[in-house]
Amino acid sequence: MSPAKKDKSNREDYLRMYRQMVRIRAFEDNANQLYLSAKMPGLTHMYSGQEAVAVGICEALTSNDKITSTHRGHGHCVAKGAAFKQMFCELLGKEEGYCRGKGGSMHIADQANGNLGANAIVGGSMGIATGAALSAKRLGKSDVTVCFFGDGATAQGLLYEVMNMAALWNLPVIYACENNGYSEYTRTDEIAAGSITARAEAFGIESHTVDGQDVLAVNKLATDLVARARKGEGPFFIELMTYRYHGHHVGDINREYYRRKDEEADWKTNRDPITNFGKWLEDQKIVTADELVGINNEIKAEAEEAVAYAEKAPYPSINEVDMHVFASNAA
């Protein structure tokens, strides 16, 4: 079992976090293009703007640790270690995709890296994450599970059932609520009464609120909580204040009726997690502006190459349609 990564404090760690955030952004920019050019089947929900959440948390995890993800799951998937090629293949329904094309955007996951799945049912993964934590505890493993979900998902009753049990049984699970201010086309304050963290606290779960645009703050908190969860001090709850740059999904273009353009512009110009971390890295003389441009360009090229690869990749054979309905019982 690989030990928990320690708090990120050296150049290599910083650059990896920066790169992972840029990779998520590049992935999403390309996914959006695929949608706009009608090359991607269906719709997808962009993670752009929330990169510091997925990266700050997943950088505190080992590949044995588990996560559960959401309909807005590309960011979690990249941050947990997935490769672009298999991800784009999944988005296009190709055989080489992580789910052999059966899942698509809303079910994308690199299972080998501990991602138990994106989920198209809001709140649908809360039980799964808590169950993974129960399993780790019972089997004597030191794995921690992080359950990602949105502010809107806090309305699901399931959350309160499983938090109760997680608290009763001291399970190594961290509930990570990405509060991006909106639940589809509705502002969070119109659909969430009281305080979100107070709900977890009602079960005696230690709760924190953190700036979800600050990757270092997120990572520091996550590293601490993951270590403590591993020691049996869990569960924990984190509310991460963040923002989604795009519409609810790629087709949600005309959205001024529920979200002002100047609000969007403010977050993008003043609170961008990548720009701000890049500036910090420069200020600290960890990298030069040129080096950052170099990284950005390199990742952009990597993403474009993966898209081209996925576009040419074959679809699954139609014989696969009834494969995987049941798991094999062969030894």
Next chain:
Amino acid sequence: MREITLSKAVNEAIAEEMRRDPTVFVIGEDVAEAGTPFKVLSGLVEEFGTDRVIDTPIAEPGFMGIAVGAAMTGSRPIVDLMFGDFLYLVMDQLCNQAAKTHYMSGGKLSVPLVLRTNLGATRRSAAQHSQSLHALVAHIPGLKVAMPSSAYEAKGLMKTAIRDNNPVVIFEDKLMYNDKAPVPEEEYLIPFGEAAILREGNDITMVATSSMVQVALAAAELLARDGISAEIIDPRTIVPLDEDTILRSVRKTSRAIVIDEGHQSYGITGEIASRISDKAFYHLDAPVQRMGAMDVPVPFSPVLEDITVPTAESVAERARQLLRGDLFHAA
């Protein structure tokens, strides 16, 4: 006659009934300003206000339960369930509570509510946003189930549903929201339990529901080129089911195919086929055929998804086989 979209037809039906009866209200996610993700309810909140067009948090079991309680106490709620796939979340309130209250109270209480939701695959939405789950609720005594196949039916059935004193589940085909059909300006209702004969024919009866009505009509066109005349029957409500119209047709044609987008096993096609076999046995020249969706979760990849549902070609081919006698000894 003017032509309007299915979406507009539903909207008109609800608006007319809300004007007629102040106890009618709409409750669900993003139903008010957003007018639902499919924009079906646009404009209602402007006319009726947020008192009667109520946005909820993402708490399906909660608002379903609230609707049941409201229905028991003098209101007529229309519950908006964004995707038919979310039925699983509301099953207890719908099936253990709403469906049984009238019976369990010895007829003293009733639950006049409408649950409007949708069905249908081939939107590239993967396994949790593509299901056709009407068989699940049709199985439960106490629930009525309507399945409009065009704007005309959608309006007339919705109005009847709202006036019904029982819980009614209406499934709209989400691929059909923008399809236009002639809809009279004057008020009309479509009674439950009255099938529509959409095309008369002598060689074979095709009983088709909802999304599969268009498929059956297109198949009938293909068959007509081969000189085969198909009769198409749309039951419009599967609970109650208009057996008489179906049986009368089969007694005339002596052959039948039942087509429905639910999974084929343990579903609507089996139920209707068995009623035909039971009650028109001596009139049949061949075994009744069932064509449902493949018994697999709906796959994302277009190449896989497209083969999971009946098509005009596959239905026409089955009809030809049936007429040739190929299926007489089918295993």
